[in-house]
Structure formats: C-alpha cells, structure tokens
Amino acid sequence: MNDAMDEYDVVVLGAGPVGENLADRARAAGLSTAIVESELVGGECSYWACIPSKALLRPVIARAEARRASGLRQAVGGPLDNAAVFTHRDSFVSDWKDDGQVGWLDSVGIDLIRGKGRLTAPRQVTVTGPDGQQRVLTARHAVGICTGSRAALPDLPGLAEARPWTSREATSSATVPRRLAVVGGGVVAVEMATAWNAFGSEVTMLIRGSGLLERMEPFAGELVAEALTETGVKIRTDTSVTDVRRDGTDGTVTLTLEGGETVEADEVLFATGRAPRTEDVGLETIGLRPGSWLDVDDTLRVRDVPGGWLYAVGDVNRRALLTHQGKYQARIAGAAIGARAQGVPLLETDRWGAHAATADTAAVPQVVFTDPEVAAVGLTAAQAEAQGRSVRVVDYDIGQVSGAALYADGYRGRARMIVDLDRGHLIGVTFVGPGVGELLHSATVAVAGEVPVERLWHATPSFPTISEIWLRLLEAYRG
Numbered sequence: 344m345n346d347a348m349d350e351y352d353v354v355v356l357g358a359g360p361v362g363e364n365l366a367d368r369a370r371a372a373g374l375s376t377a378i379v380e381s382e383l384v385g386g387e388c389s390y391w392a393c394i395p396s397k398a399l400l401r402p403v404i405a406r407a408e409a410r411r412a413s414g415l416r417q418a419v420g421g422p423l424d425n426a427a428v429f430t431h432r433d434s435f436v437s438d439w440k441d442d443g444q445v446g447w448l449d450s451v452g453i454d455l456i457r458g459k460g461r462l463t464a465p466r467q468v469t470v471t472g473p474d475g476q477q478r479v480l481t482a483r484h485a486v487g488i489c490t491g492s493r494a495a496l497p498d499l500p501g502l503a504e505a506r507p508w509t510s511r512e513a514t515s516s517a518t519v520p521r522r523l524a525v526v527g528g529g530v531v532a533v534e535m536a537t538a539w540n541a542f543g544s545e546v547t548m549l550i551r552g553s554g555l556l557e558r559m560e561p562f563a564g565e566l567v568a569e570a571l572t573e574t575g576v577k578i579r580t581d582t583s584v585t586d587v588r589r590d591g592t593d594g595t596v597t598l599t600l601e602g603g604e605t606v607e608a609d610e611v612l613f614a615t616g617r618a619p620r621t622e623d624v625g626l627e628t629i630g631l632r633p634g635s636w637l638d639v640d641d642t643l644r645v646r647d648v649p650g651g652w653l654y655a656v657g658d659v660n661r662r663a664l665l666t667h668q669g670k671y672q673a674r675i676a677g678a679a680i681g682a683r684a685q686g687v688p689l690l691e692t693d694r695w696g697a698h699a700a701t702a703d704t705a706a707v708p709q710v711v712f713t714d715p716e717v718a719a720v721g722l723t724a725a726q727a728e729a730q731g732r733s734v735r736v737v738d739y740d741i742g743q744v745s746g747a748a749l750y751a752d753g754y755r756g757r758a759r760m761i762v763d764l765d766r767g768h769l770i771g772v773t774f775v776g777p778g779v780g781e782l783l784h785s786a787t788v789a790v791a792g793e794v795p796v797e798r799l800w801h802a803t804p805s806f807p808t809i810s811e812i813w814l815r816l817l818e819a820y821r822g
C-alpha cells in the first residue's frame with residue numbers, strides 16, 4: 344500500500360558520508376533533495392569503520408611514539424587503559440546514535456526519509472519504513488545510489504555458524520579476546536591487528552598472499568610486518584583457511600588451513616575485502632544486475648541507463664573505497680547534477696574539469712594508521728610500469744632526515760617518489776614511517792597539481808621537520 348507520494352529534484356539512497364555530501368551539493372545547487380537511510384545517518388564510516396577504528400588506534404600510535412622519545416619512554420611503559428579507550432571510541436560514535444547528523448540534515452534543509460529504499464521504476468524510489476509503511480519518491484532530475492559496501496566473506500564451510508568478526512565487530516567490541524585470528528592482509532587487517540594486539544590479544548594473521556598491503560609499494564607491507572612481528576603479532580603468509588568451526592561449549596574457534604594444520608582462537612576477524620550493497624536496491628527494474636558494483640563515467644553517472652538520471656557515488660562504484668575520495672566524487676557529481684538540471688549545454692568533463700572525477704585515476708591519497716604509518720598517493724612503481732610510463736623511481740631512507748631523527752629515536756622509514764619523465768612531474772609518492780600521515784597532503788598537491796619537478800625544487804621544507812624528506816628525494820633525483 345502506498346501511503347504517500349513525493350516529488351523532489353534529487354533523491355539520494357544511503358546517508359553515509361558520501362550520500363550526505365551528494366545531498367548537500369545538490370541542495371547547494373538549488374535543488375530540492377531527499378535522502379533515504381535504512382540504518383544510521385553517517386553510514387559505515389561514522390559508526391563501524393573510519394571513526395571508531397581511528398579512535399581505537401590513536402592511543403595505540405601515540406603510546407608507540409611516546410616510547411621512542413628519550414625521557415618520556417619510562418613514563419609510558421604500562422598497558423593501555425582499555426576501558427578508557429573503548430569509552431573514548433564510544434563517544435566518537437555518539438554511542439551509535441545519529442541525532443547529531445540528523446540535526447545537520449535538518450539545518451541545511453535536506454529531507455530525511457528513514458527506511459529501506461529501492462528503485463521501483465526509472466526516477467522512482469520506494470521506501471519501506473521501520474513500521475512497514477511505504478512511501479514513493481519521484482526524482483525530477485536524478486537519483487544517487489550511495490549505499491556503500493559491506494564486509495565480503497568467503498564461502499567457507501562452517502563460517503556463518505562460527506559467527507566471525509567483520510570490520511563491524513572489530514571496531515565496536517568492548518571485549519578483548521585472549522586470542523584473535525585475523526584473516527586477510529589488507530588495510531582493515533593491519534589496522535585491526537595493530538589495535539587489538541595493543542589491547543592485549545594474541546594476534547595471528549593468516550595471509551593468503553606473500554605479504555601485507557599488496558596493492559601498495561612492497562616496502563610498505565614489509566615495514567609494517569616487521570613492526571607488527573616485533574610487537575608480538577604472528578604473521579603467516581601463503582596460507583589459506585579451508586574450514587572454520589566454533590566449539591559449542593567453550594566458544595573456541597578452530598581454523599583449518601590448507602594442508603590440514605589448525606589454528607585456535609577466541610575470535611576470528613575476516614578482513615577479506617568488501618561487497619557492494621546493491622543486492623536489494625531494485626537494480627533489476629532498470630536492467631542492471633543486483634549485487635553488482637555500479638559502473639560509472641567520470642561524472643559519476645551510471646553507464647547505459649536511458650535518460651542518464653542515475654548516479655552511483657562512493658564505495659558502491661568501486662573507484663576508490665575511501666571516505667575522502669567518495670566525498671570528492673559527491674562534490675563532482677553534485678556539480679554535474681546541478682549543471683544538467685540547469686540545462687548547461689556542455690559540461691566540463693575534460694581531465695581535471697569541474698565535472699570529472701579525474702583524481703580517482705590520478706591522485707587517490709590513503710593513510711594506513713599502523714605503526715609505522717603508511718601514506719601513499721597516485722601510482723606505485725609497479726602500476727606505472729604496467730601502464731608503460733617512462734619513469735624514474737627515487738627512494739630514500741627517512742631516518743637520515745634530521746627532522747625524523749629528532750621526531751623518534753631510531754626512526755625507521757622509507758620514501759619513494761615516482762617521476763614521469765615525459766611529463767616532468769610526480770605521479771606517485773609513498774611514505775612509510777612514524778608521523779608520515781600528515782605529510783601526505785603535500786604529495787597529493789604535487790601529484791594532483793602536476794607540479795613540475797623543477798618548481799618543487801623551490802618549495803623549501805622547514806628545518807628540522809620530517810618534510811625535509813622532500814629535499815632529499817629531489818636532490819637524489821637531480822643528482
């Protein structure tokens with residue numbers, strides 16, 4: 344039964360960070376906008392991903408850094424106050440309540456419709472509310488699908504019955520398992536292994552491949568693995584889990600590995616990647632396959648949808664599964680929707696144009712909040728080579744920089760910059776080491792700005808900061 348019918352210029356499905364930004368940009372373009380949310384306004388990022396994970400990790404990293412400062416080390420030798428860390432985390436997720444974010448939507452004039460939204464016809468979204476009532480929303484100009492992603496679990500015997508942790512439990516638990524097994528070697532796996540090891544769990548990582556952080560420069564995974572091992576994490580590479588069982592009596596989880604060996608744990612975290620939340624959003628009503636990632640052009644418009652009214656922004660399009668990059672896409676998509684609604688005849692879709700998400704392919708920054716931190720933007724050397732670019736790779740030991748040596752006793756870290764020799768600017772930079780996360784934006788500006796190397800020579804880093812690594816890299820490049 345349809346209880347209500349409403350017409351808006353733009354309807355956004357999913358109020359994660361990306362949906363919120365898309366709605367905001369559409370509203371800023373003068374378009375009436377509704378946003379539909381089935382769980383909490385703020386999405387995965389605010390409650391079960393970026394925010395709680397970083398609230399958990401901050402004390403862990405701060406303690407590790409304090410232990411590298413002479414004169415301070417002795418004062419921070421003890422264990423973390425786990426209860427206080429969890430309380431701190433809970434305050435950052437507002438105890439899993441979204442009143443604050445709902446207040447923001449109200450204040451900017453975006454209508455929130457709570458419930459599960461599905462496409463039921465072109466430009467039409469039907470929302471089933473918590474009370475079962477349905478409401479049909481029609482979009483005059485655009486529908487934006489911003490439904491994000493969820494943890495992808497492999498199809499393993501016994502896994503569902505074993506009730507594994509996913510990123511949701513790993514970021515929201517207030518109980519420290521004595522033994523934690525972590526399956527996967529990506530970003531969620533290394534960050535959560537870092538956190539739970541510091542809270543006192545005996546952590547064993549089970550990695551299918553040969554190392555950690557396989558999409559980044561190899562030295563990133565190597566330095567993080569070295570540090571995790573030193574703090575007591577067991578890392579097993581080239582191993583696959585074939586079966587998972589949880590004992591009904593004592594709750595012990597037994598993981599069987601290829602070859603028959605077993606590993607026991609009190610909890611197991613599967614950090615094995617993400618799947619798009621598109622299985623039940625009505626894609627079949629417009630000829631698309633439910634459960635698929637949505638393929639978009641550079642204006643974030645879903646390809647092959649007649650009328651061009653459907654956009655997919657954020658994790659759901661798989662271009663870059665990062666909050667800041669999804670929000671960037673939302674700014675581009677919002678501008679494109681606004682321009683098209685105004686009948687602008689020609690959009691600026693050239694490289695770096697106002698309506699093209701160019702950075703998605705040229706300059707995606709990412710910080711991995713481990714100890715050491717990993718901060719990277721643009722291409723790795725292997726990716727540049729695969730693209731057939733003519734490049735020069737310059738490496739430098741960050742520990743040789745005065746600012747780094749002052750920052751931490753025995754500073755260990757490494758930097759790499761990749762210069763495109765035909766274009767004369769940087770196309771990739773990776774830093775690994777304590778405190779490098781805040782250095783990354785300088786590299787992002789250099790890569791996205793396509794700043795000529797000759798001009799970078801005039802950008803003087805302050806002495807004595809870790810940023811002096813820029814000078815060392817440029818000196819090494821110029822010989």
Ligand SMILES: Cc1cc2nc3c(=O)[nH]c(=O)nc-3n(C[C@H](O)[C@H](O)[C@H](O)COP(=O)(O)OP(=O)(O)OC[C@H]3O[C@@H](n4cnc5c(N)ncnc54)[C@H](O)[C@@H]3O)c2cc1C
Pocket residue numbers: 356357358359360361362379380381382383384385386387388389391392393394396397458459460461489490491492510514531620623624656657658659663664665666667668669
């Ligand atoms: C553990 C972890 C840590 C992370 N840390 C970082 C980090 O430090 N930095 C970073 O940049 N990225 C991080 N990420 C990635 C980041 O969380 C995602 O890139 C980001 O949340 C994507 O935002 P989104 O709005 O596209 O999707 P989401 O945040 O997933 O939001 C989608 C929203 O849509 C809603 N929804 C889904 N289906 C429907 C429907 N049918 N009807 C109505 N509503 C619906 C959902 O309830 C949800 O609120 C992390 C991810 C994980 C798992």
Ligand SMILES: NC(=O)c1ccc[n+]([C@@H]2O[C@H](COP(=O)([O-])OP(=O)(O)OC[C@H]3O[C@@H](n4cnc5c(N)ncnc54)[C@H](O)[C@@H]3O)[C@@H](O)[C@H]2O)c1
Pocket residue numbers: 497526527528529530531532534550551552556557583584614615616617664665709710711712
């Ligand atoms: N600080 C950050 O920016 C941050 C933090 C966490 C997550 N994220 C984002 O969230 C996304 C998801 O992270 P993630 O770590 O879940 O995914 P990921 O793709 O980074 O890593 C998945 C890992 O699981 C392994 N794997 C996949 N299938 C497997 C299987 N069947 N058996 C064993 N291993 C398997 C992969 O080899 C890989 O090591 C990432 O794309 C990342 O960008 C970002």
